[in-house]
Amino acid sequence: MVQKNNLRLSLLIFILSAFIFVCPAFAEIKVFEKETTWKAAKNQSQEQAERLAIMEAQRQAIEEAGVFISSLTVVKDFRLDNDEITQLASGILQTKTRGVPALSACDDTFCVRVKTIIQVDTSVLDRKIEAFMKDKGALKREEEAMKSVRELQAQLANLKSSEVKRLEELNTQALALERERDRQRLFREEQALKAKGELSRAEADRIAKEREMQDRISRTLAEQEQAKKEEAAALTAEQDRIKRAQLENEQRFNDLARKAQLTQEQWVIIDDNLSLKQAVMEVNDLKREIANLKGRLDYQYGENTRNLQAAYAQQRALTKAKLPPKPAPKDAFKTTTKYNKRISAYKRQVKEAEMEKGKAVGKLQKEENLKLTQAKVEYLGQQIRVLEPFIKRLQDLQDRKFTLPEGGAMTVELGEPDEDNNRFPVRLQYKGKSWSAYWNYSDRETAKDFYRTRSYLKAEGLFQIEETAELSPKLTAARVTHPGTKETREFGLETPKILTEIDQLGKIKKEETTAQETSKAARLLARKEIRKDGRFIAYDDETVLDRGSGLMWVAKDNGSDINWQGAKSYCENYRGGGYTDWRMPTQDELAGLYDKAEGYKSACGDEAHLTELIRLTCYWMWASETRGSGAACFRFGGGGYRCWGPPSGSSFSRVLPVRSGK
Numbered sequence: 001m002v003q004k005n006n007l008r009l010s011l012l013i014f015i016l017s018a019f020i021f022v023c024p025a026f027a028e029i030k031v032f033e034k035e036t037t038w039k040a041a042k043n044q045s046q047e048q049a050e051r052l053a054i055m056e057a058q059r060q061a062i063e064e065a066g067v068f069i070s071s072l073t074v075v076k077d078f079r080l081d082n083d084e085i086t087q088l089a090s091g092i093l094q095t096k097t098r099g100v101p102a103l104s105a106c107d108d109t110f111c112v113r114v115k116t117i118i119q120v121d122t123s124v125l126d127r128k129i130e131a132f133m134k135d136k137g138a139l140k141r142e143e144e145a146m147k148s149v150r151e152l153q154a155q156l157a158n159l160k161s162s163e164v165k166r167l168e169e170l171n172t173q174a175l176a177l178e179r180e181r182d183r184q185r186l187f188r189e190e191q192a193l194k195a196k197g198e199l200s201r202a203e204a205d206r207i208a209k210e211r212e213m214q215d216r217i218s219r220t221l222a223e224q225e226q227a228k229k230e231e232a233a234a235l236t237a238e239q240d241r242i243k244r245a246q247l248e249n250e251q252r253f254n255d256l257a258r259k260a261q262l263t264q265e266q267w268v269i270i271d272d273n274l275s276l277k278q279a280v281m282e283v284n285d286l287k288r289e290i291a292n293l294k295g296r297l298d299y300q301y302g303e304n305t306r307n308l309q310a311a312y313a314q315q316r317a318l319t320k321a322k323l324p325p326k327p328a329p330k331d332a333f334k335t336t337t338k339y340n341k342r343i344s345a346y347k348r349q350v351k352e353a354e355m356e357k358g359k360a361v362g363k364l365q366k367e368e369n370l371k372l373t374q375a376k377v378e379y380l381g382q383q384i385r386v387l388e389p390f391i392k393r394l395q396d397l398q399d400r401k402f403t404l405p406e407g408g409a410m411t412v413e414l415g416e417p418d419e420d421n422n423r424f425p426v427r428l429q430y431k432g433k434s435w436s437a438y439w440n441y442s443d444r445e446t447a448k449d450f451y452r453t454r455s456y457l458k459a460e461g462l463f464q465i466e467e468t469a470e471l472s473p474k475l476t477a478a479r480v481t482h483p484g485t486k487e488t489r490e491f492g493l494e495t496p497k498i499l500t501e502i503d504q505l506g507k508i509k510k511e512e513t514t515a516q517e518t519s520k521a522a523r524l525l526a527r528k529e530i531r532k533d534g535r536f537i538a539y540d541d542e543t544v545l546d547r548g549s550g551l552m553w554v555a556k557d558n559g560s561d562i563n564w565q566g567a568k569s570y571c572e573n574y575r576g577g578g579y580t581d582w583r584m585p586t587q588d589e590l591a592g593l594y595d596k597a598e599g600y601k602s603a604c605g606d607e608a609h610l611t612e613l614i615r616l617t618c619y620w621m622w623a624s625e626t627r628g629s630g631a632a633c634f635r636f637g638g639g640g641y642r643c644w645g646p647p648s649g650s651s652f653s654r655v656l657p658v659r660s661g662k
Contacts, residue, residue, distance in 0.1 A: 030120050032061040033098070037113045039106050046112065047255055050101045053114040058095060061118040095119075099289045100259045103296045110299070209268075217265050224258045242371075245311040246575075249304040249375070253382050256296055260386050263289065267393065276402040276463065280471050283397050283499070290390050290501050297386065301379040305372060312368040319364065321357035324349040363528075370526040373519040374578045380512035381580065384505070391505045398465050398499055401477060407461030412480050414439065414454040417447065424451065428478050428491065430461055435478075437491040446485075453484050466496035523578050531613060538613045541577040545661050549592055552661040554582070556615045557654040564631040564647035567622040567655035574657045582657040584624035587642045589658060590634035620645075620653045 038053035040046070098115040105111075231251050238244045268274075327346045330339040407430075415425035424439040424447075441447040459480050463473035474496045481488045531538040535548040542555040554576050562570065567584060574582040585593075593614075616636060620643075623632035630644040633653070645653075 032064060032118045032120065033115070034060055034118060035113065035115045036060065037111050039111050040109050046103065046110070046252065049110070049112040050114060053101065053112050054095065054097065054116055057114060057116040058118060061116075061120055097259075097262075099263055099285070100256065100292055100296065102292045103299045105299070213266065217262065220262060220265055224261075227254070227258070241314065242308070242311045245307040246371075249300070249307060252300050252303070253297075253378075256293070256300065257382075257386055260293060260389070264389055264393075270396050270400060274400065276404065276465075276473060279397050279400060279402070280465060283394060283465055283471055286390055286394050286397075287499075287501060290387055290394075293386055293390070294383065297379065297383050301375070304375050304379070308368065308371050308375060312364055312371075316361050316364050319357060319360050321350075321353040323353050363526075366522075366526040370519070370522040370578060373515065373522045377512065377515045377519045378580070380508055380515055383508050384512065387501075387505060387508075391501050394499050395502055398496065398502070401462040401464055402473065403460055403479075404463055404473065407463060407475070410459040410461045410478055412457050412459035412478070414451065414457060417451060422447075426480065426491065428459055428480075428493070430475060430478075435491070435493050439480075439489060450482065450485060450487070453482070456483055457481070458483065462490070464496045465499075467499045468497070519578065527577070533613050536613050539577070543577040543579075544613045546593070547661075549589070550661045551585075551589060551593075552577075552579075552659050553593070553614055554657045555613065557617055557621070557656045559617050559654070561650040562622070562653055562655055563650040564622050564626075564645075566650070567653070568624070570655055571657040576657070579659055582659050584622060585656060585658040587623040587625060587632050587634055590621055590623055590636075590656075591640065591642065594634070594636055594640040614656070616654065616656070618652045618654050622653060622655045 034057035036053045036057040038049050038056060040049035044052075096117045098117055101115075102113040103110060104113070231247075231254060235244065235247045235251060238247055270279075324346060327342050330336070410428060410430040413427040413429075415427065417424050418438075421438075422441055422444075424441070426437045426439050428435045428437065441450070457480055459478050461475050462477040462479055464476045465471055466474035474494065476492065476494050476496055478491045478493060479488060480491065526541075528540045529537055530540050535546055537545045537547065538555060539545070544553045544555050545551075546553065554574070558567070558570055571582050571584045576582065619636040621634050621636065623634055623642075625632035626647070627644060629646070631647040633643045633645055635641055635643050
């Protein structure tokens with residue numbers, strides 16, 4: 001019996017040894033495509049949930065890449081009685097998110113679905129195996145480490161936003177290290193090929209393009225991180241609940257726009273190297289991406305409207321009537337007439353207070369209607385801004401014509417010359433279908449030679465991607481070539497069915513126009529005139545209309561030092577009064593504003609006024625014009641004059657957005 005057990009133990013050791021020594025021979029870099037879904041906790045943001053989903057994908061890839069099982073097993077009657085298993089993780093080289101994560105409602109919260117491409121270096125696994133075989137104590141330490149990792153993973157689902165913040169910082173650092181490692185990988189790959197003398201021009205171009213793409217993505221990520229910090233700071237500083245809800249809505253959209261931008265950074269140039277098969281694959285990917293983005297925008301629009309409605313409902317609930325104190329009971333020394341007058345006055349005051357409350361609530365209701373219509377306009381505009389580059393890419397791919405082997409089966413016949421019109425009739429045939437066209441000419445002698453050698457004409461079919469249940473190529477044109485004269489003509493035959501997404505974009509643009517008209521009507525109902533000063537009218541939405549010029553100004557400048565580029569961005573992103581067409585003013589417009597100002601005193605630090613309705617915090621105002629290396633400005637005060645300065649300068653400089661008042 002002892003001999004039999006020894007035989008079993010020897011067999012187990014042999015099998016284990018064979019695994020240990022064979023595994024390193026197959027060490028390689030493996031690529032895994034993962035799709036993971038993460039259900040967010042109630043207090044987690046979309047971005048936090050996405051990062052946790054990516055971490056889960058990495059964990060799955062590590063497990064799938066390779067698991068070394070060190071089994072200290074007592075075999076009894078061919079059964080595993082005691083099993084101690086250690087998993088050794090492979091090393092992740094690179095993680096790429098494929099497209100924009102999908103978002104969907106999930107019970108009382110939301111779920112995020114992320115597609116990732118993960119490169120794993122299994123040689124790390126081999127090194128760990130070798131180390132563990134030398135140090136058996138390492139097995140126990142690795143088991144304890146893996147146990148800790150599993151405990152941490154179990155806590156991820158319940159992380160609070162404050163706890164996730166630190167995790168995000170670490171993840172940002174990890175991403176930066178990963179990008180640097182990827183850059184080093186490309187460098188090493190290029191050096192290795194050079195050393196072998198195998199770096200062809202095509203391979204060099206590929207590596208150069210990939211390195212350029214990585215550098216471009218790194219720059220974009222750095223810019224996006226800075227933008228996110230600024231948005232987070234603005235959100236933290238905002239105290240007004242309605243403005244805060246709007247900032248949260250804008251932040252969610254900006255995050256989505258940034259993700260879409262990163263996807264676009266990875267697009268390759270559409271050129272002659274692109275095959276039909278590759279184009280069809282990319283069109284399918286783009287269709288999924290567009291549907292995904294549309295779904296996220298729809299979800300966010302629903303969240304945005306709910307946020308606004310909740311904020312206004314809370315504001316209405318807090319709006320109370322300012323009731324006067326109740327009158328004291330009638331005493332014995334007061335006449336009934338006087339007491340009744342006091343009661344009547346009290347009732348009148350209560351009625352007036354209730355009316356004031358009703359007006360305030362009505363105003364809030366009008367504001368809410370306006371904000372909701374503006375939210376729809378913004379949502380439709382967001383769809384256009386985010387989806388348009390993807391649909392433009394679809395359009396470029398559909399416009400691209402491809403040649404196929406079967407396209408060579410097209411035949412061409414040149415008919416008798418039409419002398420009156422200087423042309424030849426052309427008949428093209430392909431798989432039982434035929435088309436008629438004309439080959440025009442200008443020189444008759446050349447045309448005669450061409451006609452005599454017409455048997456040399458060759459026709460080649462050109463195909464485009466067409467919208468069908470499954471994307472398929474459609475013959476849309478023919479390229480006819482004469483090898484002798486080197487003449488080539490292209491004849492259009494049929495038009496492919498337009499891709500659905502291209503048609504949908506046109507409908508969204510029409511819907512946006514309708515929504516803008518509705519929003520304009522709601523804005524006029526909600527806006528209230530609060531003050532006049534000569535030609536200027538101030539409204540309660542912090543806008544001031546100059547009836548003389550027809551321009552609408554913001555009631556106050558940006559309030560802090562800003563350079564020219566920052567001023568331009570500030571104006572373009574300003575949404576005061578619900579308008580989206582704010583811009584930088586010209587020097588002439590600022591000068592016209594100064595000419596109409598009365599009693600202006602230049603100031604910096606203390607507020608100064610134009611017509612008592614437009615408030616400036618400093619006297620240098622940026623203008624839109626540029627000249628060489630200089631940017632335009634206007635100095636209020638001291639007689640007022642046009643000026644030019646370095647665009648990077650910001651000291652004492654402000655900006656005052658303007659738009660057409662119509």
